[in-house]
Amino acid sequence: MADKTIIRVLIADDHNVVREGIAGFLRAFDDFSLIGEASNGKEAVMLVAELKPDVVLMDLVMPIMDGVAATQAIRQAHPTTQVIILTSFHDEDSVQKGLQAGAIGYLLKNASIHDMANAIRAAHQGKATLAPEAAQALISARIRPPAPNFNLKDREIEVLTLMVKGMNNPDIAEHLSLSRSTIKFYVSSILSKLNVETRTEAVAIAIDQGLVSRE
Template structure:
């Protein structure tokens, strides 16, 4: 496959040997070109503005700003730049965070050279690519019930914290400067989300699962 101009690729990884291997890989493909190298997330963002890559190969676990943060910043500041996460880790949370941050692809570092080249070309045309293991992790995550407390709102979490401290609805209302009826509504939502029937059960779950400080 050839294009009128090569796809410019920015490499982001804190390991020089990994970047060197990827740079060598790019040289053997006529339609791919090394746009630059960065060792940190901060450097990647700066380079994007300077070298204007088409695609970024982004490591996720790096000192300082990690790859998810860098991906989010790049996609916000340079929306034309596509980001492919290229990492050794396929934990469900990391995969979800990277994709939510705007990564168009998620590949593990044991990907073949041909698969990586195809993923870069796909990203350049707006198509995503996931390693099979990553796709499986996403499927698993989508079939699991949400973690306890994950769907609490900020105000519900504040109410729960005061419940754990032993305050009743009137005392919580005074602390949060709201009406007791508002607190009662929040408590009702908390019980529903926890699938319990009483405040005591909700407090016990919150303590057991370390949901409040």
């Protein structure tokens, strides 16, 4: 990829050594230009406003203002500046929050020089890069714990589905060609299995746990 455009990079990390290391690595490439360094989130936000970098390498854990807040602020104020989270944590929550804040990449500090360079170039083109660990976190976050079925029988799930849609017992009865009494019976059974007292709670759990889907 012979892209001769120089990518202007800013580093935000509260550890001198880390900034030093990254700065050194950036200097090894002729398509990167390190234009600024911030030692906390607030500083990063201000420097971005001033220098308008193409890409920010953002640590998550920093004093004064953390990386998530800074990312959010930057992405909001300067949508053309891409943020790559560069951290040593790869718990689900961090990945989640970082990307939610608007980061386009999530790398671990043990990433190879090669990976980091590619991630920066990808980010500059608006393409995402996730470390395998981060991808894993995203995936496993999405793949809910294997649907705690609550031992609901088919009919009960059928009724619960209609409850979630907001139907009341008479409506459900008609929809399933059953009597209201029967529906009440099933609803009671569902409530007891979900260990709640009202249909509203049952619906809340059903949606929350992905037991059934709306519409």
